[in-house]
Amino acid sequence: MTDAAPPREVKTLYVAEAEDGIRLDRWFKRRWPHLSHIQIEKLARSGQIRVDGSRAKPQDRLTAGAAVRVPPIPDPRVRDPADKPRISDRDAAYAKSLVLYEDDLVIALNKPxxxxxxxxxxxxxxxxxLLSAWGEGMDRPRLVHRLDRDTSGVLLLGKGPEAAKRLAGAFARRQxxxxYWAIVIGNPKPAAGQIDLALKKSGINxxxxxRPADPKEHGAEPAETAYVxxxxxxxxxxxxxxRPFTGRTHQLRAHMAAIGHPILGDPKYGTPESAELSGPLKLQLHARRIELDHPGGGKxxxxxxxxxxxxxxxxxxxxxxDEADPDPFHGVKRMR
Structure with missing residues (x-):
């Protein structure tokens, strides 16, 4: 069940069978693409969003049939007076300087x-x-996926609710x-393969x-990565x-560390040996390339x-x- 228009009153919607396992924030973004991640976080943190009567976090995964309490959703055409003021001309120019590609439906940034x-x-x-550089309300581009703070590379944005919905759907369906490019310690053997290792979040803030976990362990999430x-x-x-086939937090960093070849410059998943080899180098992880269906047609x-x-x-x-194959994973598919 979907809700095209922002609800003006509290509603209860139910998670469809095909949506079993979807994250709460992605469930909201599918229905109201104009909502920012910050807005969803605020609604969840204040208890306005509830799942089966209980408070929920944006990253929580939903089960089919779950009842989601949906508070009144801000109208995309009305700017919230509590929003921070428009960014400076300097910040707007900086945002525009990050553009790799832009058309009527999509913006691709090279996130530093x-x-x-x-x-x-x-x-x-x-x-x-920084997205305020393109305007507010319906003119404001929408985030459709994420990169870690210290990971550089391609970050896609959707222009308008429909384009954002289609792009976000492609990421949600793993299409x-x-x-990514990374520099790791040592030489993985074999030189190409796939890592199928569930991950579980531990610690706070x-x-x-x-950390690696048994797939049956409570809170463990399946995670798959191909490497060459x-x-x-x-x-x-x-x-x-x-190439991540799933989108878990820190997946590439955790998987490479798990097979004994942590990414250099990684203070969280590195070892004393990788830290020594890294020296002054920062995290050596870069989102090099993205290929998916364009929301307007074509690739x-x-x-x-x-x-x-x-x-x-x-x-x-x-x-x-310049020595790299543009797509070293041609023909490689998920293990399951």
């Missing part, structure tokens, strides 16, 4: 490492805020082919970490292409050039980005 996608209690400059070694620097380090393929953090890693180990 260190810039958060969404805000938090200690984060005031983030991509979601987007994402290729800044100490939150994803593109080049290596003797036995010290390897340049990897990574959309966007690639992001390396940022200064990854360039430093490539220079240090002698890798050259």
């Amino acid at each position: 490492a260190g810039l958060a996608v969404q805000g938090g209690t200690k984060t005031t400059k983030h991509v979601d805020r 987007a082919k994402k290729t 800044d100490f939150e970490i994803m 070694m593109l080049s290596r620097a003797a036995h010290r380090a390897a340049w990897m292409a990574l 959309l393929i966007v690639e992001a050039p390396l940022g200064p953090e990854m360039k430093a890693g490539f220079a240090h180990f002698g890798f050259s980005e």
Whole structure:
């Protein structure tokens, strides 16, 4: 069941059978694409969103038949007076400088490492805020997926509710082919393969970490990643292409650490050995390429050039980005 118009009163909607396992925030975004992640978080944090009568977090997964309390949803055409004022001309120019591709329905940004996608209690400059550079209300682009703060690369946005809905749906259905580049310690063997290892979130806030878990363990989520070694620097380090088939928090970082080859420059999932090899290098993880159906028809393929953090890693180990196959995962499919 879907609700096209924003409800003006509290409603109870039920999770469809086909939506079993969907995250709460994605369930809301499917119905009201104009809602920002921050708005959904506020509604959940204040207890206005409830699932089967209980408070819920945006990342909680829903089960078929669950009753979701839906509070009045802000009209996309009306700007909330509590919203922060428009960004400065300088910030707007900065946002526009990140554009890799733009048309009437889609914007692709090259997100730099260190810039958060969404805000938090200690984060005031983030991509979601910078989207005011394109306008407010219906003119404001919508986030349709996320990247970690310290991961650089392609970030897609939808222009208008319908385009955002179609893009978000492609990510939710795992139809987007994402290729990441990473530099890891050592040489994975075999040089190409797939990691099928469930992950579970442990800890809180800044100490939150994803750890390997038994698939039957409460809170464990299935996670699948394909990998291919593109080049290596003797036995010290390897340049990897990574393709996540699922979208778990820190999935690539946790999976590479789990097989004994943590990504360099990663303070959370690294080891003393990888930290020593990393030296001053920042996180060596870059969202290089995204391929998916364009909401207006045809294919959309966007690639992001390396940022200064990854360039430093490539220079240090002698890798050259022009040596890589644009799609090293051609023909590779999920294991299950």
